[in-house]
Amino acid sequence: MEKFTTLITLLLAAIIIFKWAVYKKWRSLPPGPIGLPVIGCLIQMITNKPTFRWIHKVMDDMHTEIACIPLGRVQIISVSSPELAREFLKKQDIIFASRPDCMSGRLSSNGYLTAVLSPVGDQWKKMRGVLALHVLSPAKHRWLQDKRLKEADNLVRYVYNQCKNSPEGGSLVNVRVAAQQYCGNVIRKLIFGKRYFGNGMEDGGPGPEEEEHVAALFTILSSLFGFAVADYVPWLEFFDFDGYKGILKKAIGTLSKFHDPEIHERIQTWEKGMRANEDDILDVLINLKDSKGAPLLTIEEIKAQIIEIMLATVDNPSNAIEWALAEMINQPEILKKASAELDLVVGKNRLVQESDLNKLNYVKACAREAFRLHPIAPFNVPHVSMEDTTIAGYFIPKGSHILLSRTCLGRNPRIWEEPLKYKPERHLKDDGSEVVLVDSELNILSFGIGKRGCAGVVLGSTMTLMLLARLIHGFTWNAPPDAPNIHLTESKCDLFLSKPLFALAKPRLSLNIYHQLKN
Structure with a gap:
């Protein structure tokens, strides 16, 4: 009996010690609001939209650079410190x-089925390898250069065609439309070998099909990891209380309406022997083989990965350049300096090319500064902890979602002097070394790093810089005649400029350069 009592005592002591250890761990979570049992802070999340601004306010009010916010079954760990991000x-x-x-x-x-959004596992490894080796490799980047050039030419032609129809040789241009459609054109050309799903417009602008296509991409981007209730309480997905599921399904259906006929028709042309040479990314994906000579990718994998590639390429460059141009119009000396650099490196007898970009340090600094001050999304794509761990003395439970704040990293006053001022010079180094758009130290978060780093850094950087360089090199830009400057305010619900940028553009190169651009 005495031995039994001792055993029970030891067992109870072990349970108490174990529970105390678990309690101590959870007590050492990063600071944050106290949630209710089961649902956490879901009520606050629902009633404080947009959620990202509520999270940032929580962190500001608590004077912390790392916070833990329980949402349903998930601990959201929000980070605004570069040191912690590293x-x-x-x-x-x-x-x-x-x-x-x-x-x-x-x-x-x-x-x-895709590379970026899949949890760690065999499918992620497979699709990550497909992107790195066969789609976004340096060799494929060079192979697709001519297609990117055609869309850079079309961008200039589109803006010029709006200017030439004005009796004063200048016109108000919707820069958001020009930038977003340029990005859409580039990725459609790289994947499908075509700019338009429909007939397009004679002036080089988007037709209704392209407008619908790009709008669907941005709709998905705004809803993906957009703090939907069902992302944190899965059994509520059926009810779709906040509408995210319906919005996503409708937008994905729109993309499928345009993509699927192209994909199925292309597969048939290869199966019937009507196509002999690969010309674009779709051809590459269709013709990939496994070790036994069978198709490496299913049709569903091809469709899903194409959507993901498009999602990853349309938003960052277009948003950064709309903001950059707005900031530069309000600070004409910056715009003048960037134009002077382009004239020095490229001259005025031809258009800037991709081969010129590595010499355009100030233009690159302008783009990098836009990424710092005006990121397209408040947070990175979430990372998930695969085991319990400790960061800076804080307990991070397995399954936590890690959100690095793009806005807070780029505007952190400990790192950046005058963090809210657009100042490209801050990125120029005394030794004249090349400016790059990615920051491995995470003082800004333009492209991801590490195992989940962005495989498309080169493509994204090239698209961003060509978009900015072509607009600055090809045209002068000013605020509209009835406005002293551009109103630089963020939208309440996202990080876009609150109103699309309309700016007065005038050609600044010899007219024969524009006339040589072909449809």
Whole structure:
């Protein structure tokens, strides 16, 4: 009996010690609001829209650069410190290399068939290899250069055609439309070998099909990891209380309406022997083979990965350049300096080319500064902790979603002097070394790093810089005649400029350069 009592005592002591250890761990979570049982802070999330601004306010009010916000079954860890960001994505990168299993990610990737949105596993490794080796490799980047050039030419032609129809040789241009459609044109040309799904417009602008296509891409981007209730309480997905599921399904359906006929027709041309040479990314994906000579990718994998590639390429360059041009118009000396650099490196007898970009340090600094001050999204694509760990003395539970704040990293006053001022010179180095758009130290978050780093850094950087360089080199830009300057305010619901940028453009090169551009 005495031995039994001793055993029970030891067992109870072990349970108490274990529970105390667990309690101590959870007590050492990063600071944050106290949530209700089961639902956490979901009520606050629902009633404080947009959620990203509420999260940032919570962190500001608590004077913390790391916060833990319980949302349903998930601990959201929000980070605004570059030092802490490096702990997550550099020192312990392997622990945080997975992605969330949630409604918006699953729908957008067609059940996790893609590279960026899939949790760690064989499918992620397979698709990551496809992108790195066969789609976004340096060799493929060079192979697709001519297609990118045609869309850079079309951008200039589109803006020029609006100017030439004005009796004063200048015209108000919707820069947001020009930038977003340029990005859409580039990726459609790279993937499908075509600019338009329909007939397009004679002036080089988008037709209704392209407008619908790009709008659907941005709709998905705004809803993906957009703090839907079903992302944190899966059993509520059926009810779709906040409408995210319906919005995503409708937008994905729009993309499928345009993409699927192109994909099916192309597969048939290869099967019937009507196509002999690869000409674009779709050809590459169709013709990939496994070790046994069978198709490496299913049709569903091809469809899903094409959508993901498009999502990854349309938003960052277009948003950054709209903001950059707005900031530069308000600071004419910056615009003048960038134009002077282009004239020095390129001259006025031809248009800027991709081969010129590595010499355009100031133009690159202008783009990098836009990424710093005006990111397209408030947070990165979430990382998920695959095991319990500790960061800076804080307990980070397995399954936590890690959100690095793009806005707070880029505007952190400890890192950046005058953080809210657009000042490209801050990125120029005394030794004249080349400016790059990615920051491995995470003082800004333009492109991801580490195991989940952006495989399309080269493509994204090239698109961003060509868009900015072509607009500045080809045209002068001023505020509209009835406005002293551009009103630089963010939209309440996202990080876009509150109103699309309309700016007065006039050709600044010899007219024969514009006349040589072909449809």
